[in-house]
Amino acid sequence: MDLKRRDFLKVLGVTAAGSLLPGCAGETKKLIPYVIPDEEIIPGVADWYASVCRECDAGCGILVRVMEGRAKKVEGNPAHPVNRGKLCAKGQASLQGLYNPDRIQEPLQREGARGEGRFRPISWEDGISRWVSTLEKYPGGAVMISRPVPGTLSRLFSTFMKEISGRLLFYDPSGEGTLQAANRRSFGVDRFPEYDIANATYLLSFGTPFLSDWLSPVHYGLAYGEMRQGRPAVRGRFVQIEPRLSMTAASADRWVPLRPGTEGLLALGIGQVILKEGRVRLAQGDRSRFEKLYGTVSLDQIAAKTEVPREEIIRLAREFSEAAAPLAIGGGTASSQTNGTNTLMAVNALNLLVGNLGESGGIRFIEPLQGFPAAAATPVSDQALLNLKDSFKNKKRSLLMLYQSNPLYTLPPSTHFGEVFDQAAFTVSFSSFMDESTAMADLILPDHFFLEAWGDFLSDGGTPAAGLGQPVVIPRNNTRPVGDLFLSAAKRIGGNIEKQLPWTDFRTMLEDQWKTFLAREVPGQPFEIAWIERLQQGGWWKPEQRLISVSRRPLPESIESAQFEGDEKQFPFYLTLFESMGLQRGEGANRPWLQELPDPATTVVWGSWVEINPRTARQYGIQEREIVRVISPYGEVEAPVIFFPGNRPDLISMPLGQGHTAYGRYAKGRGVNPVILLAPLVDRDSGTLAMGATRVRIERTGRRGKPVLVDQTGEGTRRSPEGRRRSET
Amino acid sequence: MVDYRDQNAPPGGPYQWGMVIDLDRCTGCEACVVACRAENNVRISGEEEASKGRANYWIRIERYWEGEYPNAQLKFMPVLCQHCGSAPCEPVCPVYAAYHTPDGLNAQVYNRCVGVRYCGNNCPYTVRYFNWFDPHWDEPLNEQLNPDVTVRSGGVMEKCTFCVQRIRGAQRTAQKEGRRVKDGEITPACVQSCPTEALVFGDRNDPNSRVSKLKESRRGFRLLEELGTEPAITYLKKAE
Numbered sequence: 011m012d013l014k015r016r017d018f019l020k021v022l023g024v025t026a027a028g029s030l031l032p033g034c035a036g037e038t039k040k041l042i043p044y045v046i047p048d049e050e051i052i053p054g055v056a057d058w059y060a061s062v063c064r065e066c067d068a069g070c071g072i073l074v075r076v077m078e079g080r081a082k083k084v085e086g087n088p089a090h091p092v093n094r095g096k097l098c099a100k101g102q103a104s105l106q107g108l109y110n111p112d113r114i115q116e117p118l119q120r121e122g123a124r125g126e127g128r129f130r131p132i133s134w135e136d137g138i139s140r141w142v143s144t145l146e147k148y149p150g151g152a153v154m155i156s157r158p159v160p161g162t163l164s165r166l167f168s169t170f171m172k173e174i175s176g177r178l179l180f181y182d183p184s185g186e187g188t189l190q191a192a193n194r195r196s197f198g199v200d201r202f203p204e205y206d207i208a209n210a211t212y213l214l215s216f217g218t219p220f221l222s223d224w225l226s227p228v229h230y231g232l233a234y235g236e237m238r239q240g241r242p243a244v245r246g247r248f249v250q251i252e253p254r255l256s257m258t259a260a261s262a263d264r265w266v267p268l269r270p271g272t273e274g275l276l277a278l279g280i281g282q283v284i285l286k287e288g289r290v291r292l293a294q295g296d297r298s299r300f301e302k303l304y305g306t307v308s309l310d311q312i313a314a315k316t317e318v319p320r321e322e323i324i325r326l327a328r329e330f331s332e333a334a335a336p337l338a339i340g341g342g343t344a345s346s347q348t349n350g351t352n353t354l355m356a357v358n359a360l361n362l363l364v365g366n367l368g369e370s371g372g373i374r375f376i377e378p379l380q381g382f383p384a385a386a387a388t389p390v391s392d393q394a395l396l397n398l399k400d401s402f403k404n405k406k407r408s409l410l411m412l413y414q415s416n417p418l419y420t421l422p423p424s425t426h427f428g429e430v431f432d433q434a435a436f437t438v439s440f441s442s443f444m445d446e447s448t449a450m451a452d453l454i455l456p457d458h459f460f461l462e463a464w465g466d467f468l469s470d471g472g473t474p475a476a477g478l479g480q481p482v483v484i485p486r487n488n489t490r491p492v493g494d495l496f497l498s499a500a501k502r503i504g505g506n507i508e509k510q511l512p513w514t515d516f517r518t519m520l521e522d523q524w525k526t527f528l529a530r531e532v533p534g535q536p537f538e539i540a541w542i543e544r545l546q547q548g549g550w551w552k553p554e555q556r557l558i559s560v561s562r563r564p565l566p567e568s569i570e571s572a573q574f575e576g577d578e579k580q581f582p583f584y585l586t587l588f589e590s591m592g593l594q595r596g597e598g599a600n601r602p603w604l605q606e607l608p609d610p611a612t613t614v615v616w617g618s619w620v621e622i623n624p625r626t627a628r629q630y631g632i633q634e635r636e637i638v639r640v641i642s643p644y645g646e647v648e649a650p651v652i653f654f655p656g657n658r659p660d661l662i663s664m665p666l667g668q669g670h671t672a673y674g675r676y677a678k679g680r681g682v683n684p685v686i687l688l689a690p691l692v693d694r695d696s697g698t699l700a701m702g703a704t705r706v707r708i709e710r711t712g713r714r715g716k717p718v719l720v721d722q723t724g725e726g727t728r729r730s731p732e733g734r735r736r737s738e739t
Numbered sequence: 740m741v742d743y744r745d746q747n748a749p750p751g752g753p754y755q756w757g758m759v760i761d762l763d764r765c766t767g768c769e770a771c772v773v774a775c776r777a778e779n780n781v782r783i784s785g786e787e788e789a790s791k792g793r794a795n796y797w798i799r800i801e802r803y804w805e806g807e808y809p810n811a812q813l814k815f816m817p818v819l820c821q822h823c824g825s826a827p828c829e830p831v832c833p834v835y836a837a838y839h840t841p842d843g844l845n846a847q848v849y850n851r852c853v854g855v856r857y858c859g860n861n862c863p864y865t866v867r868y869f870n871w872f873d874p875h876w877d878e879p880l881n882e883q884l885n886p887d888v889t890v891r892s893g894g895v896m897e898k899c900t901f902c903v904q905r906i907r908g909a910q911r912t913a914q915k916e917g918r919r920v921k922d923g924e925i926t927p928a929c930v931q932s933c934p935t936e937a938l939v940f941g942d943r944n945d946p947n948s949r950v951s952k953l954k955e956s957r958r959g960f961r962l963l964e965e966l967g968t969e970p971a972i973t974y975l976k977k978a979e
């Protein structure tokens with residue numbers, strides 16, 4: 011319907027209103043703004059500031075739209091090589107971190123018993139003195155658990171902790187510790203390569219959630235789009251192998267479910283067929299060691315153990331080895347078992363077999379950024395964190411410091427990590443939010459939100475880049491940059507530590523690092539000019555990437571089997587816990603936009619649920635939305651059931667991220683944290699928590715739950731994506 | 740009085756905005772969903788209202804389960820206002836709050852809307868969302884609100900505008916410079932964020948725009964096009 015404004019006036023006969031309507035040239039000034047329909051509002055003038063997103067550890071470049079001193083919108087920075095102008099849901103929602111009503115607004119000191127949650131505001135002067143005097147009271151007694159902060163902050167933290175003989179642990183709950191360990195063994199390289207998905211023609215993924223939460227989701231999202239439709243005549247094919255049809259698996263051409271923990275064995279079977287059928291690209295004399303590995307188990311045994319039919323294994327092997335550019339990747343469910351590292355090495359072996367190292371569409375190690383002063387922040391294993399219990403128990407350590415880490419929420423209670431908090435003589439948190447761990451602190455010295463502060467972030471892997479962040483808005487609260495705090499503590503302690511950290515504030519330190527760095531990278535350019543340019547660009551990266559070659563290429567010696575906790579008879583189900591798009595491992599739970607972001611597979615918002623294969627549910631007589639109890643040898647949780655056709659019949663799955671006992675009004679007391687079900691099992695080689703190694707059983711409660719589904723298609727009226735109406739299956 | 744229609748009509752005829760959505764790229768990551776909320780001041784409904792089916796998403800990802808284990812399949816499809824060329828929502832509005840702009844947008848004049856919801860009932864894509872209450876943002880979340888976009892009050896119908904504020908901004912710049920808007924110059928919030936570049940926006944009147952070219956793809960179809968709504972959005976089927 012084409013309705014011209016003039017017609018509208020005629021229809022209503024309100025000629026007198028004519029001069030009030032926009033579209034009458036020259037009259038618009040007189041209008042009350044609210045009477046202008048949106049399509050005729052003149053957009054206001056905005057400023058844009060470049061920075062780096064800190065909502066996960068990928069380090070996407072961002073541009074923030076600021077109007078009248080307030081941040082309005084975050085977009086991807088088109089120049090940044092990691093995300094090339096794109097952004098994910100979490101990055102979009104970072105503004106709800108900045109403007110979160112539950113941010114800690116000033117330094118706080120505990121009142122009442124620890125963990126009671128009563129705090130009283132104190133001055134910064136008092137807060138810093140209390141912290142520094144505790145540092146002095148326990149020389150060599152400090153442990154700091156920080157999220158990985160590769161860049162200047164990492165250098166500051168490491169220097170500081172070294173000088174006070176403390177211990178610094180970078181902890182990443184969704185850590186790719188297994189992948190790191192497997193690559194270290196397979197390639198002798200301690201960094202992540204670029205998995206060149208964009209140029210692959212056949213992608214074989216063992217459980218890797220690369221479209222939701224693996225390494226660098228936006229980066230690999232871009233690559234995925236290119237793999238599918240970015241090349242004129244080639245469409246890359248993609249097969250996902252995992253026990254649960256994840257959001258990533260949904261995009262695959264084929265989903266191959268298998269028994270949890272047997273991914274390495276399946277890789278062995280695929281390799282075996284490839285080797286037998288002779289479609290390999292191996293150096294001369296290299297064949298025998300592959301024969302040794304692949305000769306260990308028969309194909310029939312593999313088919314029986316993995317529960318992947320023999321024909322499917324042969325098909326996968328042929329498709330993979332016949333492809334022009336095959337690529338195998340592993341992660342997620344495949345790596346969250348006690349044999350995770352071993353499994354990923356077996357996946358790496360497939361790449362070695364088809365010789366895709368350094369090839370387009372294969373695994374490529376890119377030359378890292380050189381010369382950024384001591385800035386790495388390699389995460390430690392979960393096991394290293396757990397080992398802290400001993401050093402606190404025998405009083406080797408007494409002071410616990412936390413920076414944007416929430417181990418009391420992310421680690422299962424079965425690990426008894428809480429003992430560290432109990433044993434610590436004093437706990438300081440520098441977090442911006444009252445998460446579960448911060449709520450146990452004795453002293454809280456809140457940091458600025460990242461959009462209010464200076465910072466840099468070194469991304470590694472396929473896109474080495476030094477992202478640079480500046481304050482895009484004036485800090486809202488009485489908070490202080492954590493870097494400033496550490497520098498002022500160094501000053502108060504004095505002596506060598508002050509000599510090592512002579513800067514007055516973090517910004518000066520940051521500029522100094524960049525001065526050294528830029529003098530090497532862009533010699534001849536005055537720093538003042540180079541610095542402004544970098545700030546506008548959002549950092550520094552090389553125009554093109556240089557490959558580095560990899561010499562070590564060992565294979566796994568054998569394929570290990572995964573160990574599970576819980577007797578099979580008593581606990582008949584496997585358990586898969588997955589990160590949701592928005593909430594991650596709980597970090598996103600205090601942002602209403604992310605709480606109201608529907609889970610793509612179930613459309614659930616604002617809560618937890620349990621996914622069960624409909625056939626299994628029927629066997630148990632369970633109705634959809636009924637509350638069930640999920641019980642493991644270590645704990646139990648209750649949540650409503652959603653039928654999930656993408657689960658193996660012997661698999662229960664649940665989303666991570668809810669069930670907070672603190673963390674602000676949007677997160678607290680909502681849903682359940684299924685981590686409490688987990689056994690304290692870790693991957694043997696890397697010490698990473700084996701999230702998939704606990705078996706469970708379910709019990710009916712007979713109660714009906716109220717999961718909130720926002721499914722617009724409705725049951726019974728689901729259309730196929732092609733637009734035809736079809737009755738429900 | 741200047742003809743309203745001429746206002747945005749550049750030399751060579753008015754624009755016809757449209758979108759192409761490539762289902763072979765879309766992964767269901769929902770970056771578009773949050774981007775749209777942030778850009779367009781879409782209210783936060785909360786658990787209570789969401790449970791009554793009153794949550795607002797100008798763009799949403801529909802999911803379709805097909806088959807049973809082990810052949811289960813899950814497909815995603817972004818659905819937003821299709822800016823129908825022959826829009827069922829428009830003629831039913833008694834106060835002409837829903838109308839069509841000359842450049843092919845289905846527009847909603849909020850302050851004219853009286854909230855009878857006929858348009859919502861008549862939209863076959865169920866992409867119109869009603870504000871049952873005045874919106875609320877816990878302070879200081881409201882500081883994020885985009886001043887270029889009206890905050891809709893209770894009793895008003897709302898939906899995707901193709902980010903008209905961005906379209907108008909780019910059109911004014913182009914007009915001042917005496918040229919047509921260039922292809923790719925306008926990116927609605929969802930398009931800009933989408934990591935896989937599944938969404939493409941542009942002028943269907945320009946035969947050389949990406950949208951015009953992509954929509955001729957053999958994979959192309961329009962949603963429920965048998966209803967004769969003439970959607971401005973072309974979907975590209977997932978390739979085999």
Ligand code: SF4
Nearest residue numbers: 820821823828845862
């Ligand atoms: S999709 Fe619905 S709201 Fe949009 S123009 Fe068509 S009928 Fe109207």
Ligand code: SF4
Nearest residue numbers: 775899901902927929
């Ligand atoms: S075009 Fe704009 S208003 Fe429409 S769905 Fe995309 S972001 Fe939302």
Ligand code: SF4
Nearest residue numbers: 765766768769771933
């Ligand atoms: S952002 Fe793009 S890929 Fe993600 S759901 Fe939206 S359209 Fe699909």
